[in-house]
Amino acid sequence: MAIKAGIISSFILFAVLYGTAPAAGLLDGELMFHPMNQGGGGHQHGQSSGRPGGKAYMLMNGKNSIMRMWKPDGEPVTIEISGDYFDLPKTGVDNYHAVVVDRKLEGVQDSYVRYIYRRGKPAGHSPAELLAISKSTLEVVPDPLPREHQRYQSGETWPFMVRFKGEPLANVEVALKTAHGNGSDAVSDKEGRVRLHIPDDFFDVVEWERDKRRADFAVTVEHQDGAMRYRSHLGAQYELNPMHWRSTTLGVLVIGIGMLAGAFLGRVRGRDSREAG
Numbered sequence: 372m373a374i375k376a377g378i379i380s381s382f383i384l385f386a387v388l389y390g391t392a393p394a395a396g397l398l399d400g401e402l403m404f405h406p407m408n409q410g411g412g413g414h415q416h417g418q419s420s421g422r423p424g425g426k427a428y429m430l431m432n433g434k435n436s437i438m439r440m441w442k443p444d445g446e447p448v449t450i451e452i453s454g455d456y457f458d459l460p461k462t463g464v465d466n467y468h469a470v471v472v473d474r475k476l477e478g479v480q481d482s483y484v485r486y487i488y489r490r491g492k493p494a495g496h497s498p499a500e501l502l503a504i505s506k507s508t509l510e511v512v513p514d515p516l517p518r519e520h521q522r523y524q525s526g527e528t529w530p531f532m533v534r535f536k537g538e539p540l541a542n543v544e545v546a547l548k549t550a551h552g553n554g555s556d557a558v559s560d561k562e563g564r565v566r567l568h569i570p571d572d573f574f575d576v577v578e579w580e581r582d583k584r585r586a587d588f589a590v591t592v593e594h595q596d597g598a599m600r601y602r603s604h605l606g607a608q609y610e611l612n613p614m615h616w617r618s619t620t621l622g623v624l625v626i627g628i629g630m631l632a633g634a635f636l637g638r639v640r641g642r643d644s645r646e647a648g
Contacts, residue, residue, distance in 0.1 A: 402474050402481040405587055405606060407456070426483050427458050430611035432496045436474035436481075443467060443494035459487065464494040467516055471506045479602055482507035485606045486516055490605040497633050506538035511545065511590045514564060523588070523609035526571035531605070539563030543592055549609070550586040558590075573611045585610045 438450040443466040514532040548554035552571040590605040
């Protein structure tokens with residue numbers, strides 16, 4: 372499909388950053404921004420970028436674009452773009468913040484959205500309030516966002532919603548693509564909702580060995596309205612599913628052994644009590 376072909380080259384760049392592909396797609400022109408956490412790590416949920424004193428995020432192809440950040444209470448803050456690397460302004464409040472980059476070219480309006488979890492004093496607002504705000508003309512919205520100590524993981528299926536001018540957009544193709552070049556797609560229903568699968572596509576996974584790697588993915592949608600073509604990306608990180616090193620069967624077995632041991636000890640204690648009496 373056309374939308375898949377349009378974003379595959381974009382993710383060659385992500386693959387370059389994660390060391391999995393040659394630098395063939397660096398000038399493809401797609402708008403995107405992401406945490407500076409090469410090789411995994413992660414910046415979502417308040418983690419360090421790994422570059423003390425440096426810029427925490429990188430903006431690609433952001434010339435002539437406008438960047439804003441919505442705080443948990445819905446207040447927008449304009450971010451000055453002075454180069455390819457930047458920090459986000461401090462807000463001092465806890466919970467998700469939405470960062471949106473808009474770029475308008477001839478006949479095309481691009482947007483890139485990313486939800487960032489930041490630490491601070493309690494915001495007193497739920498992520499649902501932030502999601503309800505229309506932050507771009509065409510927008511892919513998580514439905515819902517992962518909770519605070521939860522993240523997108525490989526092998527999972529997650530719901531999303533497409534909105535155009537604040538209203539649900541039905542019957543449009545929505546595609547998810549990972550930094551490793553894999554993905555899934557679906558067509559939005561009458562309420563603008565889709566369910567998309569995150570592939571289990573990390574390389575060189577050693578089963579039963581803990582692996583904290585993460586990578587980027589984006590959910591992309593395009594829509595033509597008159598002479599203007601709108602294109603929007605929702606960017607996020609996903610991590611390797613811990614089921615690769617956790618065994619449900621083993622866990623059930625351990626619990627079963629524990630229960631049997633407890634029952635046995637109970638019987639022994641009961642017998643000893645009777646004999647003592």
